[in-house]
Amino acid sequence: MKLRIDNARLLDPARQSDRIGSLCVQGNRIVACGEAPDDFTPDEVIDADGLWLIPGLVDLQARLGEPGDRSAGTVASETRAAAAGGITTLCVPPDTVPVADNPAVPELIRRRARQAGNAFVLPIGALTQGLDGERLAPLNALKQAGCIAASQANRPIRNTQTLRNALEYAASHAMPLIFKPMDADLAADGVAHDGAVASRLGLPGIPTSAETAALAQLLVLMEETGARVHISGLTSRRAVEMIERARTRGVQVSCDVAVHHLHLSENDLMDFNPLFRVHPPLRTPDDQQALRQGLKFDLIDAITSDHTPLNADDKALPFPQAKPGISGVETLLNLTLRLVEDGTLTLLQALRKLTVAPAEILGIEAGTLAPGGRASFFLFDPDRHWTVTPETMLSAGRNTPFAGWEFEGQVVATWFQGKPVFNRLNG
Amino acid sequence: MALVERDIQLDEHKRLKHLLTLEGLKAHHLTEILDLAETFFDANGELRKVPLLRGKTIMNVFFEPSTRTRTTFEIAEKRLSADVVNLNIATSATKKGESLQDTLWNLQAMGADMFVIRHADSGAAHFFARQVAEGVHVLNAGDGRHAHPSQALLDMFTIRKHKGDIYDLKVAIVGDILHSRVARSQIQALSILGAREIRVIGPRTxxxxxxxxLGVHVYHDMDAGLEDVDVVIMLRLQNERMSGARLPSEKEFFRLYGLTEQRLERAKPDAIVMHPGPINRGVEIDSAVADGPRSVILDQVTNGIAVRMAIMAVIFSNAARHPQEDAS
Structure with missing residues (x-):
């Protein structure tokens, strides 16, 4: 099968390339990007005049609900929703039910992903058994089973000695680690940023120090052990400053931010809407501004959806009891492009943080239109206007606080390894 | 986006439909209730029985144990001739099966016109107000650390009765502000009614x-904080604050923040002493003060019945006024 897409605006942040041209695909590979070779004889030609052609997005943090206990979503449903959002590679955190602390779980996820065939799904293994933060999980076996990295998801390790051992052991097996910095005791029963809004509403607070104390601990342990760690889900100005200082000292550390932290803040909690409950919590507008600046100056490498599809029941509870999380794969791209609209990021810079930057963090070849690479990409219509409506979302989780938000531009068709997996060109 | 949403406790005429919190209300919302409460006392200061809510069913749904608040609500409801149903729902029972939503919907199907709800989670009253059918009212009887508006209103009623007007008063609230829904609602009530200065006194923890x-001045030194105040409100200190390493001991707390006759001398000579109850004698307040001439603690309890009657009467009369106004 040979496909040629003509007249598209080809955006390839990996090569800093932005030009009108053709993309040629043969089988599951890209064979040309820019000028179509004369001897390329396509079976199908698509005229993409006025459309953008972008490498498939790489999402470092997306829960799929499978395996799960009464959870919303399956690998099939969520990868289809991801495809509708332009995402063709995604990493699944280990806080599945059961926890991904043995090879059976990542094997199951990968098998389901192959059956669905919508996206490249990379499981993240649990760093400790049952994510209990006490006994190490079999990292080597998890790696053999296809885990791209190991993580504690949202459950921090309390004991510093255990944490240090985990870093050392992972380093000896070249297993990359992903940490959400969160001090277990400072976060404790908190449900919101410990600031003005929580003070007024009487919501149990999570101070910024829950993030920064844990981050400081991680950074010194990284320096001492030489372990490779990716920091996930930064929320505060202070944390961004700490990353900057660590890099100046020569610590190899990459980091990301969840896209909702770039748009929402503690002020959104004023009427206790459980859809705004996320973990780590939404912080102040000043923190939000610092995260945006962190992206602009490339202190923050990548943007994730932190996709967490939930049943309606899990949000139909008083704010503190509602499960944290946002169903985010379908809004990741548009929310990121808002930062281009307001001048914070350039278009290629924004796309870089959704494609080649996360691919480099994972050490995989993805997120580029370079010939020879996998043909995973999507077409985006910059003139198509749409409104977020939970009822029409493809994800099994309709838990979005962005209902009613209006966007300019929408993903219209997605290909995964040369195969069309999503199409709304005529819809 | 959430901020421009209409306040869910007000109807389209900006009148009270539910009472969830005092935040966002205007002075006239509060004074309407306080003024009405005054009319429920007869010439001898006895509470009258007024059949304003005959035929209405009020359900007191308490997810947290409470004796005094629930009892005063029940008495208030009976004085208004409403039909009263009391439900004490232990949290464990709801966890076992039925969801909160289903519990509420079932009770609603049994014909409730108003829910008086107490729950351990901040924001629970907002949650219930979003779930109930049109025409069913929610009155927050305390949600987590968030709000306890009827308590704050009865406190304002008591202050007004003893001090004339809230305006121009200096008020000190002493103790555990962090965990106190009573303090949050009192602070809001005081600032809405224009108190000159609101102080909170206690350790940083x-x-x-x-x-x-919250719009308050913070004092860590009790003597400085009480200087020249007109009203002293003591809060109950929960026992669990000791285990959480927030305080070294009850003894030290009493030594630093306990209200004694001697300390009270810092306040204005005619200052009154209040406490939402139940009091911990010797922990936050000395018996001599609690039972002394300046204490209005038991008066608060009596006023609580009248004020709760007034809150319910106002909400139901707002609802009844609706159709006529729409027609005219």
Whole structure:
């Protein structure tokens, strides 16, 4: 099968390339990007005049609900929703039910992903058994089973000695680690940023120090052990400053931010809407501004959806009891492009943080239109206007606080390894 | 986006439909209730029975144990001739099966016109107000650390009765502000009614992280904080504050923040002493003060019945006024 897409605006942040041209695909590979070779004889030609052609997005943090206990979503449903959002590679955190602390779980996820065939799904293994933060999980076996990295998801390790051992052991097996910095005791029963809004509403607070104390601990342990760690889900100005200082000292550390932290803040909690409950919590507008600046100056490498599809029941509870999380794969791209609209990021810079930057963090070849690479990409219509409506979302989780938000531009068709997996060109 | 949403406790005429919190209300919302409450006392200061809510069913749904608040609500409802149903729902029972939503919908199907709800989670009253059918009212009888508006209103009623007007008063609230829904609602009531100065007194470990967001002055020194105040409100200190390393001991707390006759001399000579109850004698307040001439603690309890009657009467009369106004 040979496909040629003509007249598209080809955006390839990996090569800093932005030009009108053709993309040629043969089988599951890209064979040309820019000028179509004369001897390329396509079976199908698509005229993409006025459309953008972008490498498939790489999402470092997306829960799929499978395996799960009464959870919303399956690998099939969520990868289809991801495809509708332009995402063709995604990493699944280990806080599945059961926890991904043995090879059976990542094997199951990968098998389901192959059956669905919508996206490249990379499981993240649990760093400790049952994510209990006490006994190490079999990292080597998890790696053999296809885990791209190991993580504690949202459950921090309390004991510093255990944490240090985990870093050392992972380093000896070249297993990359992903940490959400969160001090277990400072976060404790908190449900919101410990600031003005929580003070007024009487919501149990999570101070910024829950993030920064844990981050400081991680950074010194990284320096001492030489372990490779990716920091996930930064929320505060202070944390961004700490990353900057660590890099100046020569610590190899990459980091990301969840896209909702770039748009929402503690002020959104004023009427206790459980859809705004996320973990780590939404912080102040000043923190939000610092995260945006962190992206602009490339202190923050990548943007994730932190996709967490939930049943309606899990949000139909008083704010503190509602499960944290946002169903985010379908809004990741548009929310990121808002930062281009307001001048914070350039278009290629924004796309870089959704494609080649996360691919480099994972050490995989993805997120580029370079010939020879996998043909995973999507077409985006910059003139198509749409409104977020939970009822029409493809994800099994309709838990979005962005209902009613209006966007300019929408993903219209997605290909995964040369195969069309999503199409709304005529819809 | 959430901020421009209409306040769910007000109807389209900006009148009270539910009472969830005092935040966002205007002075006239509060004074209407306080003024009405006054009319429920007869010439001898006895509470009258007024059949304003005959035929209405009020359900007191308490997810947290309470004796005094529930009892005063029940008495208030009976004085208004409403039909009263009391439900004490232990949290464990709801966890076992039925969801909160289903519990509420079932009770609603049994014909409730108003829910008086107490729950351990901040924001629970907002949650229930979003779930109930049109025409069913929610009255927050305390949700987590968030709000306890009827308590704050009865406190304002008591202050007004003894001090004339809230305006121009200096009020000190002493103790565990962080965990106190009573304090949050009192602070809001006092600022809505224009109190000259609102002080909170206690150690940093019992203060919210941003007290300035509440519009109060913080004192860690009790003597300085009580200087020249007109009203002293003591809060109950929960026993669990000791285990959480927020305080070294009850003894030290009493030594630093306990209200004694001697300390009270810092306040204005005619200052009154209040406490939402139940009091911990010898922990936050000395018996001599609690039972002394300046204490209005038992008066608060009596006023609580009248004020709760007034809250319910106002909400139901707002609802009844609706159709006529729409027609005219």
């Amino acid at each position: 019992l203060m919210p992280s941003c007290p300035e967001a």
